[in-house]
Amino acid sequence: MKEKKVYGLTALFDTPDRIIDAVKKISSDGYKKFDVHTPYPLHGMDGAMKLKPSKLGYITLVFGLSGALFALLFMFWAMSIDYPMVIGGKPFFALPAFIPITFELTVLLATLSTVIGMLTFFFSFPSNNHPLIGSDYMRSVSADKFGISIEAEDEKFDDIQIRALFSKLGTIQIEEIYYPDTETFPMFQKKFILFLLVIAILTGGTTYFVLNKLLFMQPFNWMMTQDKLIPQERSEFFSDGFGMRVPVDGTVARGFLPYEFKGEVNPASFLSNPILLTKKSILFGQQKFLTFCSPCHGNFGDGDSRLRGQFPNPPTLHSNRVKEMPDGQIFHIINNGQNIMPSYSSQTTVEERWAIVNYIRVLQRAKNATQSDLEEIKKESAANGK
Amino acid sequence: MANRVLEYQKKDLPQNMSKLGWALFAIGALAGVAAFYVDNTRAAYNYLIAYMFIMSVGVGSLFLIALEYVAGADWSVPFRRLMEFFAALVPLMFILIIPLLFNLNELFPWMNKKLVEGDAILTGKAPYLNSTFFIIRVFGILLLWTLFFYLFTRNSMNQDSTKDQKFTKRNIIISAIFIPVFAITLTMSSVDWMMSLEPHWFSTIFGVYYFSGTMLAALATLTLAVIFLNEKGYFGKLLIPDHLYSLGALQFVFINFWGYIAFSQYLLIWYADLPEETVWFLHRWSGSWAFVSIFLIIVHFVVPYSILLSQPAKMDAKRLKIASIWILFAHILDLYWLIMPNMNEGKSGGAVFGWIEIAFPVALVGLILVVFNIRARNKNIIPVGDPKIERGLNFRL
Structure with missing residues (x-):
C-alpha cells in the first residue's frame, strides 16, 4: 500500500x-x-x-x-x-x-x-x-x-x-x-455539477414562479392602463354603449374648412388665388395634379384619360373656355365638381387646390408657348447651367 | 493576562504647556478686545467663529464620550478622561457667550424689527426667529449640555476611587439619553447661530453638516492630546499604533462624511437651481469668496483624505499629528466660510482677512490649552477605575 x-x-x-x-x-x-x-x-x-x-x-x-x-x-x-x-x-x-x-x-x-x-x-x-x-x-x-x-x-x-x-x-x-489519495477537484465531479444544475433550475424556476405568477405586480402602470377606450370598444359611460362618438354638430376638422360656395354656379368674383406663383408652389401643385387630376384629365391636361374609356373622357384643359376662366372658377369646379366630375374638397386641402389651379395655368402656358417664352427659357438656362 | 496590575502613576502636566496656553490666550484675547474697538461688526463675526469652534470641540467631546459608552468600546477608554477635560469647555460657554449677547443686533438681521415687518418671509419665521425665544433656546441648550457634562464627569471621577462598575452602567444610560438630545440641540444650535445669519435661506442638512465638522474638531484635538501625552509617557504604558489607528480611522471616516454631506447639500441646491436656495452659495461665490470655496474643498477634503488614506499613515504618530493640526485648521476655515460671507451680504467685497481673523483663533487655541491644563490638575489622566481600562490599554486591532 x-x-x-x-x-x-x-x-x-x-x-x-x-x-x-x-x-x-x-x-x-x-x-x-x-x-x-x-x-x-x-x-x-x-x-x-x-x-x-x-x-x-x-x-x-x-x-x-x-x-x-x-x-x-x-x-x-x-x-x-x-x-x-x-x-x-x-x-x-x-x-x-x-x-x-x-x-x-x-x-x-x-x-x-x-x-x-x-x-x-x-x-x-x-x-x-x-x-x-x-x-x-x-x-x-x-x-x-x-x-x-x-x-x-x-x-x-x-x-x-x-x-x-x-x-x-x-x-x-x-x-x-x-493529502487526499488522488488529486481531485471536487468542483469538476459529476455529482457536484449535477447538484449545481439542479440548484440552478430550482432557484430559477422558483424565482420565476414567485415573481411572475405568485406575486406579480405591475412595476408601474402609468401608461399600461389608462382610463380611455380604444376604437370599437364598448363604453360603460354612455347609455347607448358606443365608445366612438359622433362629433358635435358644426364641428370642423383642422385644415378642412367647409366650402362656403357649395352648389353655386359661378362665385369666381368672390375667390382670389392666395398662393404665389413660385417654383415651390408649382412643384407642389404638379404633385397634387398628378395624384388627383391626371387619371382623368391626363398628365398634361389634354383630356386623354389613362382610364382608357371606362368613363367619358373629360374635356381638355387647353380649350379657350378654360384658358379664359378666372382662377376662382377652376377652384370652384374642383371644390364643387362639374357634370360627371365629383367634388375633390374632401381629398384635398384649400392650399392644395389653389396649387393645382396654379399648375393648370402653367400647363396652359407651356402648351401654347410663344417665341419670346422660348428665348426667355434659353436665357435662363444659359445663366444657370454651364 | 488577567491579573495584571495597572502601572499608572499620577503625573502633573508639564508647566510650559500651561504657560504657552496662558500666553496664547492673553495675546489673542488682548487683540480680540482691541478688535472690538477697531471694527465691532467684524470682530463680532470672528468671535462667533471662535465660539462655534469651542462648541465643536466641547460638545463634540461630550458626544464622543457618549459614543464610547453606548458602543461599549474598549480602545478609547484610556483617553476618555482627555475627552472629559475638553468637554469642560461646555460650561465655560456660559461666560464665552456674553460678548455675543451684546452683538446680537450686529449679527442677526432678523433681530431688526423693522426689517422683519417689511418682509413676508421673515414675518413667517418670526415665531421661531425672535430674540426672546432665541435667548431661551441658547441658554436652555447650554444648561442641558452642562448638565450632561456634570453627570458624565462626576460618575467617571467617582469611579476612579471606588472602582465601582455601577458608574459605567449609569453613564451608559445617560449616554443613551444624551445622544438624541445632542442630535436635536446641535442641529438647533447650528441653525440658530449660523443658518439664521442669512434668515431667508434654509437647508435641512445644515445641522448634519455642522455635526460632521464638530466630530472632526473633537477627534483632532483628542488625537493631538493623545499623541502628545503618549510621547511624554502619561498613559502608564505606551499606547501602541493600534490605538492611533482607531483615532485616525475615525478621522478618515468623518473627513469622508463631511465631504459627503457638503456635496449632498451642494448637489441638491445646484440641481434644483431655486433662487431662494442658491443665494447662499452665490454669496460664497462672489468675488474672492470663490477662491475660499475652492480652497475649502482642497483643505477640508482632498488633503486630509490623501494624508489619511493609507493604513501606515493612520498608525504613524507624526503623520497623524500633521493630519490633526490640518483638520483643526480646516474646521476653522469651514466656519469662516460658513459665517463670514454674511458680514458683507448684499454689498460688494469678497473675503476679508487680517489680524482680526488671526487674533481669535490664537486666543481659542490658548483657551483650549488652559482649560485642559486646569481640568487635568490633580486628576488621573486615564480613568483608572474603569472596568475596561486594562482591555483598552491592551487593545489590538
Whole structure:
C-alpha cells in the first residue's frame, strides 16, 4: 500500500488567549508555513503571526482610481462630445451631476477587484480543495476551538519536535493531516455539477414562479392602463354603449374648412388665388395634379384619360373656355365638381387646390408657348447651367 | 493576562504647556478686545467663529464620550478622561457667550424689527426667529449640555476611587439619553447661530453638516492630546499604533462624511437651481469668496483624505499629528466660510482677512490649552477605575 503524503500537523486550543500565546511562540521559533483557524476574528492575531501588511490594498487602489477616471472620461465623452444634450439648463460638462456616478463606479470597481483579486491571488481560485477540509480539526475550529496547522513543507518541520512544542503550549488535541489519495477537484465531479444544475433550475424556476405568477405586480402602470377606450370598444359611460362618438354638430376638422360656395354656379368674383406663383408652389401643385387630376384629365391636361374609356373622357384643359376662366372658377369646379366630375374638397386641402389651379395655368402656358417664352427659357438656362 | 496590575502613576502636566496656553490666550484675547474697538461688526463675526469652534470641540467631546459608552468600546477608554477635560469647555460657554449677547443686533438681521415687518418671509419665521425665544433656546441648550457634562464627569471621577462598575452602567444610560438630545440641540444650535445669519435661506442638512465638522474638531484635538501625552509617557504604558489607528480611522471616516454631506447639500441646491436656495452659495461665490470655496474643498477634503488614506499613515504618530493640526485648521476655515460671507451680504467685497481673523483663533487655541491644563490638575489622566481600562490599554486591532 502506498504511503500517504503528510500535509502537516494541527493542534487545537481552548481559549483565544492560549492560541495567541502559542502563535507568538511558534512565529518566534522561526516557523514560516503555518496557519491559524479560529471561529471568529481575534484582535492582535496579525501581530502575533508576524504577518506583513496585505498587498491587496494596491489592487483596490488601482482599480478604484481607474473606475473614477473611466467614469469621468466616459461621461465627458458621452455628454460633452458624442451627444451633447442640454439637461436642466446645466452645462454639457456638469461635474456635480457626474460625481455620484463617478463615486459609484469607483466603489464598484474597487470592491469587485478586491474580491476577485483575493480569490485569484490569495485563494488560488478555481481550486476549492484543501487537505484540511473534512478533517476533525476543521470541524472543531469552525465550531468552538482555536487551531494551528504547521505545514510539512516548512523548513523546520519535524514531527517529534512540533508535537512536543504543541503539548508544551497546552494543546488539547494533535492531529496529523494527509493529502487526499488522488488529486481531485471536487468542483469538476459529476455529482457536484449535477447538484449545481439542479440548484440552478430550482432557484430559477422558483424565482420565476414567485415573481411572475405568485406575486406579480405591475412595476408601474402609468401608461399600461389608462382610463380611455380604444376604437370599437364598448363604453360603460354612455347609455347607448358606443365608445366612438359622433362629433358635435358644426364641428370642423383642422385644415378642412367647409366650402362656403357649395352648389353655386359661378362665385369666381368672390375667390382670389392666395398662393404665389413660385417654383415651390408649382412643384407642389404638379404633385397634387398628378395624384388627383391626371387619371382623368391626363398628365398634361389634354383630356386623354389613362382610364382608357371606362368613363367619358373629360374635356381638355387647353380649350379657350378654360384658358379664359378666372382662377376662382377652376377652384370652384374642383371644390364643387362639374357634370360627371365629383367634388375633390374632401381629398384635398384649400392650399392644395389653389396649387393645382396654379399648375393648370402653367400647363396652359407651356402648351401654347410663344417665341419670346422660348428665348426667355434659353436665357435662363444659359445663366444657370454651364 | 488577567491579573495584571495597572502601572499608572499620577503625573502633573508639564508647566510650559500651561504657560504657552496662558500666553496664547492673553495675546489673542488682548487683540480680540482691541478688535472690538477697531471694527465691532467684524470682530463680532470672528468671535462667533471662535465660539462655534469651542462648541465643536466641547460638545463634540461630550458626544464622543457618549459614543464610547453606548458602543461599549474598549480602545478609547484610556483617553476618555482627555475627552472629559475638553468637554469642560461646555460650561465655560456660559461666560464665552456674553460678548455675543451684546452683538446680537450686529449679527442677526432678523433681530431688526423693522426689517422683519417689511418682509413676508421673515414675518413667517418670526415665531421661531425672535430674540426672546432665541435667548431661551441658547441658554436652555447650554444648561442641558452642562448638565450632561456634570453627570458624565462626576460618575467617571467617582469611579476612579471606588472602582465601582455601577458608574459605567449609569453613564451608559445617560449616554443613551444624551445622544438624541445632542442630535436635536446641535442641529438647533447650528441653525440658530449660523443658518439664521442669512434668515431667508434654509437647508435641512445644515445641522448634519455642522455635526460632521464638530466630530472632526473633537477627534483632532483628542488625537493631538493623545499623541502628545503618549510621547511624554502619561498613559502608564505606551499606547501602541493600534490605538492611533482607531483615532485616525475615525478621522478618515468623518473627513469622508463631511465631504459627503457638503456635496449632498451642494448637489441638491445646484440641481434644483431655486433662487431662494442658491443665494447662499452665490454669496460664497462672489468675488474672492470663490477662491475660499475652492480652497475649502482642497483643505477640508482632498488633503486630509490623501494624508489619511493609507493604513501606515493612520498608525504613524507624526503623520497623524500633521493630519490633526490640518483638520483643526480646516474646521476653522469651514466656519469662516460658513459665517463670514454674511458680514458683507448684499454689498460688494469678497473675503476679508487680517489680524482680526488671526487674533481669535490664537486666543481659542490658548483657551483650549488652559482649560485642559486646569481640568487635568490633580486628576488621573486615564480613568483608572474603569472596568475596561486594562482591555483598552491592551487593545489590538
